[in-house]
Structures are given as structure tokens and as C-alpha cells.
Amino acid sequence: MTGMWVLLGTLVLGLAAGGLLTARNGRVRPAPAGTVLPSAAGATLPEPVAEALDPAAPVTLVQISTTFCAPCRQTRALLSSLAERTDGLRHVDLDVTDRPEVARQLGVLRTPTTIALAPDGRELLRVGGVPRSSGLLDALKAYLP
Template sequence: MSGTGLAVLAAALVLTGAAAWWLRARDGAVRAPARQEEDGVRGPAAVLGDLGVRPGEADLTVVQFSTAFCGPCRTTRARLQHLQATRPGLAYVHVDAESHLDAVRELDVRRTPTLFYLDRGGAVLGRSSGAPRPEELTTLVDAHTGPRA
């Protein structure tokens, strides 16, 4: 193989490694929402309200979009149900993404599970795509709901 070929191969390997690291770093990480209400564009809180989400009933409401054949969705659902049972200030809402495609489009849900975190006033605190990191999820829940029951 020529020197140019080796350089191209090395560059491709470095770029692939960097892309894999970047994707892994973002997977399940809670990020600030991309947008709230804007002129003529409904924000996430309005779309979630159309789905029956009522965040005023809990300190923190977690809305999970998932699909039937998503393995990480089942794990995330079980983890959130466990947290809900031990943290009275937490509400958990499950949304079947396949049955609510308009909301999926409006909220730009590109993969499952996707979670939205809402405070008592209905403001979206953040969102995550992919299985949430257990420690980060527990820390976020505890920060908004207080210690476990």
C-alpha cells in the first residue's frame, strides 16, 4: 500500500473513532430543549399537552416516547416505573410513538426511547434520546422530587 493509501486509511479510522465517541457521549444524555414556544410554532409543552400530559400534578414529569420492539425502551420504562414508586414527586407518562406520529414529527423524535423532562409549571427542562444513563436519570429525578420515600 502506498503512503497516500495509508494516510487515507489512518484518517478514515480517526474520523470513525471520533464519530463513534461523539455518538456514545450523546447517547442518553439529558440536553436542554432545542426550542420552546416561538411565533407560529408550537413548543414541546403544547404538543405534550395535546397528548394529555398534565405536569402540574407532580414536581417532575417524565414523558417517554417508545416503540413496541425497542429493547432499551423496555429497560427505561422499568427504571422509570421503579423511580416513580420510590419518589412521590415523580410522574411518568408513556407515549407509543407509532400511535402519535404527528407529535413525533412536531417534537423531532428521531429515535426511541426519547424522554422529555417537565417541571410542575410545564416548562421542558430537558430531553434525552437513547437509553438514559441510570446515574444521570436518578440524579435529575432526585434534584426535582427530593429524596426517596
């Protein structure tokens, strides 16, 4: 009988954890006011991220990906399409498979992660997982022309 309770408890905990992860996937999280990446102790932006910023674009979406990440391909297609049809929005995909220090400096714990940056390197918002395009666009409206 104890085995049955352990099995039931494990099942409930697994379902709760799965539900929590599903709810967090694709959710837009605004950055704290004035956050400049990386958020750790005033360090500068990693070189690949700094090079990706376009001073002419009000918002650059920096997608942090890895080679074997299936959701990264879906995110790349979604963000590229969104950037093509939205004025002032630029998309850059950074593969950090061979450069884990870039992900570490940015505080990225999973791929894909999308970070919206202003031309000066301020973090505007962050999305873990595949973003929902309508929610992302709504969150970016204040920064776009």
C-alpha cells in the first residue's frame, strides 16, 4: 500500500512540475528598469552580443540558441518573420554551443532564450522558450516607432 502512495505522490508532483514549466514557457518577462546586460556586477556585454546590436534599430531581439535545440528552430522562424514585417525590429540568432561563456554572462539557463535589447545595451525584456508572437509584439510596442 505504501508503494501505491509513493507512486501517486510522484505522479502528482510530476504533473505539477510539468504544468508549471508549460505555463512559464514563452512568457514575456520585462527587465527591471535600467538593466544593462549582463546583469552581473557591471560587466560589459559579451562581444558577440555587442556586435549584434544595431544602433539604427530601436529593438534588437537576440536569440540565444544551441545546435541541437528543436524549439530554437521554431523560435528562429517566428522571430525572423516578426522582424521582417515590423519596422524598427531586428533579429539576431546567436548559437552558444561552442561559446557557453556568452550564455553564462547573460544569465541564460535554457535555450531558446530571447532578449530584447535597446541600442545602448539595456535589456527591455526576456522570453524563455518559444515566444508567443502577439504577446511579444504587445510588450515591444512601447519601444518601436
